[in-house]
Amino acid sequence: MSESYAMEQGASFSIGITPYYSQHVEHPALRKTIIPQETECRLNPGEWTDPLGEENHRATPHLIHTYPDKVLFLATPFCSTYCRYCTRSRMVGKPQEYRSTYEETYKYIEQHSEIRDVLISGGDPLTLSDAALEDILIRLRGISHVNIIRIGSKVPAVLPMRITPALAKLLRRYRVWLSLHFIHEAELTEETRFACNLLSEHGVSMISQTVLLKDINDSSAALTQLFYGLIQVDVKPYYLLQCDPVKGSAHFRTSVKKGIELIRSLHGNISGLAVPQYVIDAPGGGGKVPIIHSSQLKREGDDLLFENHEGKIYRYPDPLKAHQDNEVVS
Numbered sequence: 132m133s134e135s136y137a138m139e140q141g142a143s144f145s146i147g148i149t150p151y152y153s154q155h156v157e158h159p160a161l162r163k164t165i166i167p168q169e170t171e172c173r174l175n176p177g178e179w180t181d182p183l184g185e186e187n188h189r190a191t192p193h194l195i196h197t198y199p200d201k202v203l204f205l206a207t208p209f210c211s212t213y214c215r216y217c218t219r220s221r222m223v224g225k226p227q228e229y230r231s232t233y234e235e236t237y238k239y240i241e242q243h244s245e246i247r248d249v250l251i252s253g254g255d256p257l258t259l260s261d262a263a264l265e266d267i268l269i270r271l272r273g274i275s276h277v278n279i280i281r282i283g284s285k286v287p288a289v290l291p292m293r294i295t296p297a298l299a300k301l302l303r304r305y306r307v308w309l310s311l312h313f314i315h316e317a318e319l320t321e322e323t324r325f326a327c328n329l330l331s332e333h334g335v336s337m338i339s340q341t342v343l344l345k346d347i348n349d350s351s352a353a354l355t356q357l358f359y360g361l362i363q364v365d366v367k368p369y370y371l372l373q374c375d376p377v378k379g380s381a382h383f384r385t386s387v388k389k390g391i392e393l394i395r396s397l398h399g400n401i402s403g404l405a406v407p408q409y410v411i412d413a414p415g416g417g418g419k420v421p422i423i424h425s426s427q428l429k430r431e432g433d434d435l436l437f438e439n440h441e442g443k444i445y446r447y448p449d450p451l452k453a454h455q456d457n458e459v460v461s
């Protein structure tokens with residue numbers, strides 16, 4: 132009912148699922164992360180279509196420059212599977228001009244010697260061909276001040292057969308860090324573990340970002356299984372992200388209190404290597420803020436206020452009524 136209603140209303144953003152993911156990742160909790168729900172059609176208080184304020188920092192049609200030394204290179208709007216909680220749901224899967232205007236983006240990076248770190252994302256860059264990827268990597272590696280090149284991708288989880296020896300060699304040749312996106316241990320299928328092992332054998336460095344999702348991975352046991360599973364395939368859990376307040380995401384968001392409880396339950400109980408940083412990406416563009424204790428947060432109505440690395444105050448919507456565990460963080 133909820134799914135068909137969402138489809139009829141016109142889901143807020145693109146729908147796409149690989150046949151592999153729909154057939155091989157058999158876990159009931161994951162269904163709502165890929166199939167639109169009725170709740171996705173609403174704009175709830177505190178939600179934005181662009182929760183990180185990226186459009187205010189768009190330097191070229193394909194570049195977001197928020198941090199001084201780091202840029203986000205939007206290489207393609209295409210993903211092979213569209214996650215219903217995606218921060219960039221406003222643009223992924225939607226027609227845009229690309230490639231034709233990369234030149235302006237390369238020039239911008241060349242002219243800004245403070246840029247050390249380029250995160251190639253989108254969309255999912257591993258949906259590009261090897262040749263298209265190599266074109267980008269050649270240009271970026273030709274810029275002497277670019278030190279770190281990362282690619283953000285969910286492909287090993289949703290389309291693991293895309294990870295070929297040729298792709299692994301290409302990523303290693305240009306010293307690319309892969310920033311992978313996993314949300315549940317069920318995604319670590321035989322095929323996905325094979326893909327990660329292939330990348331590891333070719334010397335590709337891998338980290339993982341996990342979005343904390345209500346009723347999907349918001350338990351100590353689920354996170355422990357996922358993080359240990361990632362370590363076993365040489366992927367370092369890097370961030371546990373509080374779900375961004377993107378339009379229609381209320382049903383995915385846990386309270387921040389729950390996030391703090393979960394990360395504290397992991398510290399000291401599992402290997403430190405398997406514990407990521409729990410962060411809130413400050414809505415509006417304040418950057419990622421590691422959260423370790425409730426003393427960092429101040430409640431103001433249904434919002435939590437916290438400081439970023441510059442001492443600026445940001446607010447995250449954390450409605451008391453929406454959470455069963457609605458104790459006040461003071």
Ligand code: SF4
Nearest residue numbers: 210213214217254285
């Ligand atoms: S793979 Fe990444 S960019 Fe694509 S829909 Fe999922 S979260 Fe968004």
